[in-house]
Amino acid sequence: MRWPSSIPRPRPETWFYLVAALVASAPAWIVRHPPLQDMPFHLSTLRVVHDYGNPKFGFQGDFELNLGHTSYLLYYVAGSLLAYVVGVYNANVALMAFCLGGLPLGMRSFLKAVGKDERLCLFAVPLGVNVMFVYGLLPYVFGLPIMFFAMAAMVRHFQNPTRKSGVILAVLSAALFFAHIFPFGLFAIAAVAYFPFTKPAKWKGSIAAMVPSVLLLVWWLRGSAAGKQAGGSLKDALQPIPLSESFRSFFSWSTDVFRDETDEKWFLGLAFVALAGVVLSAGDRSPERPNVKPFGVVLAISVVSFFALGDHLGEVWLFAQRFPVPALLCVVPFLSIPRGVAGTAVTAALFAVGLGSTANVCTHFIDFERKEVGQLDEAIENIDYGKKVCGLIYDKGTMMMHHAPFLHYVSYYQAERGGVTMFSYAHFLHWPFRFKEGKLPPPGTPARPRWEWTPEQVPISEIYPYYDYVLVRGSGFSPPAGTYHVKWRGERWTVYAKDAP
Structure with missing residues (x-):
């Protein structure tokens, strides 16, 4: 079969970077239930957006779509379109794979645009599984590769404006806006700098x-209601985290994912490769003059923002904490890889670090699935479609991760079988769907702060008789007689069904 003449034939090295992207994407598809804290929310949201009108899931009675007031639109529109072909679950996997695999490809495009060595994009492979990714902030990390593609288009267009390059830049920058407002903000800073x-x-x-x-x-x-709220909450964002805490926690908010020291060891290996590249390339003259200096503004603002801003902006938490990841990524264009044999050796070492780091992540994810998730799918199978389910997660943590991956696992029910689940983000102004007027669960107002973190403080009056089922992980739920009974019990999960009246 001949290659189509209308499509440019990929350069041989392009296949190498596609393999690197495939390697980087492995944590997205290696297990069914990855330890990504907010990921179940995004999976269930994709289900609501895709199947809002499907009576099987029963969404229309309680929810209304809010797509015009979210800057996360692209994630769910792209996911919904993919879901027509591969289903909702696999569509979300594909989007997560783009978050990881698209990062080195987007970085490569930007490096080429500014005249830097494209091999540096391999540094993005081990940096892909970062704290923001394992927190499950998927639209945010989905925006990072788009950000680098958009920056590459911006640099090329500003250097030589044409109608074609202008259309490409307009489309990519609009796509980035609808992916997430944070990466879009960094892109806007780069646009001013260039x-x-x-x-x-x-x-x-x-x-x-x-x-x-x-x-x-x-x-x-x-x-937009969400945009107005963000603009009115700038006072909160300008209350910085104490410097003593910020200095200690920079890597805790960037690369420190696992409780053991394996991620630190791989990051140290990455740092050694970076140092070797800089040292061995000293004295090398680039065949073209790199246009990377303006990008230093983006790096500087990413670093300063972490130390100068607060931890929330209105309803959006982890505000300043989102900047260490792009700060590390923004260092990459300022690194170097030497020419000749030394450059080949550094590239091989860099690829090996990416491969080893990804294998380490996959090993942890597989152990998490086998040893800690438990019989979640069986528990969900014991709950009928389209019901109201309260999730009480007493056992939130894991021996492997620093965060709480089980915190929102009740959303797997909504993703699989629809209905209403609690805890939910459906009362937030920026969320793609929200409760209809008068349909908020008891007590009829948005859930109190940290509701999901403190199941022991949830009174039975907020649960019974509204919820048909209660999905519990761990021990701590003792319903009064005449309210709920155990329908199914596994090693880690228990399903309580509402007693018949």
């Missing part, structure tokens, strides 16, 4: 390509 202020002849074409994304940002800030 704008050709000293070349007036390029102003018109450069500005024209940015107009759609600027209009979207203005609409979000002025016409």
Whole structure:
């Protein structure tokens, strides 16, 4: 079969980077229940968006779609389209695979645009499974590869504005806006840093390509409830975390994923490869002059933002904590790989670190699935479709991870069988769906802060008689007589069904 003449034939090295991207994506598909804290939320949200009108899941009675007020739109629209082909679960896996595998590919595109060695993109492979990824902030990490693709398009367009490059930049920047507002903000900073202020002849074409994304940002800030709330909550964001805490926690919010020391060892290996590359390339002259200096503004702002901002912006938590990951990624374009045999050796070592780091993550994920998840799927099978299910997660943690991967596992029920689950983000202004007026679960108001973290404080009056089932992990739920009875019990999970009236 001949390669189509209308499609440019990939360079041989492109296949190498595609293999690296496939390796990087492995944690997304290696197990059915990865230890990603908020991931079940996004999976269930994708189900609601995709099957909102399907009576089998019973969403329309309690929810309404809120797609016009979320900056996460692209994740769920892309996922819903994919779900028509591969189903909701596999669509979410594909999106997570893009979060990980797309990162080195997006980085490669940006490196080529600024005249740096494309092999540096391999540094993004071990940095893909970071704290934001394991916290399950999927639309955020989904936006990072798009951010680098958009930055690459921006640099190329500002250097030589054409109609084609302008359309590409306009589409990518708009896509980035609808992926997540945080990466879009970093992209906007890069656009200002790279704008050709000293070349007036390029102003018109450069500005024209940015107009759609600027209009979207203005609409979000002025016409979206979530944007208005974010703008009105800047005072919260300007209350920085104490410096003593920030200095200690930078790596805790970037690469420190596991309780053991394996991730630290692989990160140390990555640092040694970076140092070797810089030292061995000293004195090398680049065949072209890299255009990477303006990117230092993005790096500097990412670092400063972590130390200067607070931990929340309105309803959005982990605000300052989101900046260490892009800060580390922004270091990559300033690194070097030597020429010749030394460069080949450094590249091989870099690929080996990426492969080993990914294998380490996959090993932990497999152990988590086999040893800690328990019979979750069987528990869900014992709950009928379209019911109201309260999740009380007393045993939230794991021996392997620093965070609480089971915190939102009740959302797996909504993803598989629909209905209403609690805890839910469906009362947040920025969420893609929300409870209809008068349909909030008891007590009829948004859940109190840390509801999901403190199941022992949830009174039975907020559970009975509204919920048909209670899904419990761990011990601590003792329902009064005449409310709930055990329908199914496994080693780690218990399903309580409401007593007949």
